[in-house]
Amino acid sequence: MTAALWPATLHHLRRDSPEAERLARFYGELLGDRVEALPGGEWLVAGRGRMLVVGEGAKCAVPYFALEMRDAAQLGAYRRELEQRGAAIEPSPSPLFAPGAFAVADPDGRRVVFGLPASASGTEGKTVARLQHFVCASTQLENMLAFYRDRLGLVESDRVLEDGALAAAFLRSDPEHHSFAAFRAPESRPDHHCYETGSWNDIRDWGDRMARLRIPLWWGPGRHGPGNNLFFMIEDPEGHKVEFSAELELVPRETAFRTWPHEQRTLNLWGSAWMRS
Secondary structure (H helix, E strand, O other), rough: OOOOOOOOEEEEEEEEEOOOHHHHHHHHHHOOOEEEHHHHHEEEEEEOOOEEEEOOOOOOOOEEEEEOOOOOOHHHHHHHHHHHHOOOOEEEEOOOOOOOOEEEEEOOOOEEEEEEEEOOOOOOOOOEEEEEEEEEEOHHHHHHHHHHHHOOOOOOEEEEEEEEEEEEEEEEOOOOOOEEEEEEOOOEEEEEEEEEEOOOOHOOOHHHHHHHHOOOOOOEEEOOOOOOOOEEEEOOOOOOOHHHHHHHEEEEOOOOOOEEEEOOOOOOOOOOOOOOO
16 A cells, blocks of 8 residues: 555545535535535535535536545655656645645546645534545446555455455545445446444434434445444435444454455345445
8 A cells, every 4th residue: 555645534525416505405404514605606514523515517426535634744745656656646626625635536537635624624513423434336346446455555444256256345544444435336326425423322313313304214224244333324315325324343554354245244234235236
C-alpha cells in the first residue's frame, strides 16, 4: 500500500438527483440535520459527524466521495506518491474541502477526492450516526480492486469468491473494516452509503425513528459476515440504499484479508441477503 494514505476517513459524498432540493430535504428529515443551499445549485445536508452534498444530475448517481486526510503534510506526501505512480491528478470537485484537495478517477469514472475540511464538521444535532463508508457495484470488479488497493493504497480486509471468481471486496483506509467496498454486478452503479452508530441500542433507536417517519426497513436488521456489524437498510426516494450500522469490526493495518463464500449467509449471518450477482 502507499505509506501516506493511512489513516484517511470518509468525510462526505455527493448524491445527484434531478430534484436536488427535494432529495436534500429528505435527508435532512431522515437524519435530523440542517439543510442549506450552496453556491452553484448544490445543497448541503450537515449534522453531527456527517456531511452530504446533493446536486443536480442523474437519478441515484454518486459522482464522487471524499476522504479526509490527517493533515497537510500527509495530504502533500500522498499526492506526491500518486504522481510518482503515474496517477492522473484532477482538481477537487468538492465545495467542502480546502485548497490543496485533489481527485483521481477510478475505473468506473467515479472521482475519489482527498483533502482537508474547509471548516469544522458539524457537531450539532440530536441524532448520532457518522458517515462511515461508501459502496458501489461494478462490471469490472477485478480492475476496481486493483485500483483501490494497488494504486490508491487501501488495505483489503475481506473478499468474497464464487467458484474462484471475485464477487466482492472490502477495503479499509483506517482501522475500521471498510471505508470502501465493491460488488460484482451486471451494471456499474452506486450501491449504498452507511452511517455508523455506537451500539445495538442505537440501531433500535434509528429503527424507531424510521417508524415515526413512516420509512420502512428495506433489509435487516441483521449482521454482516465481513465487518461483523449489525445493520439495517432503507431506500431513499430514488431507490438509493442507505445503511445504519453498529459495532463495525476494527482491523489492524497489518492483518491479511480473509476469504468468504458467495452465499447469503456471508452477507447476513442472521438470514436472507441482498445478492448483487
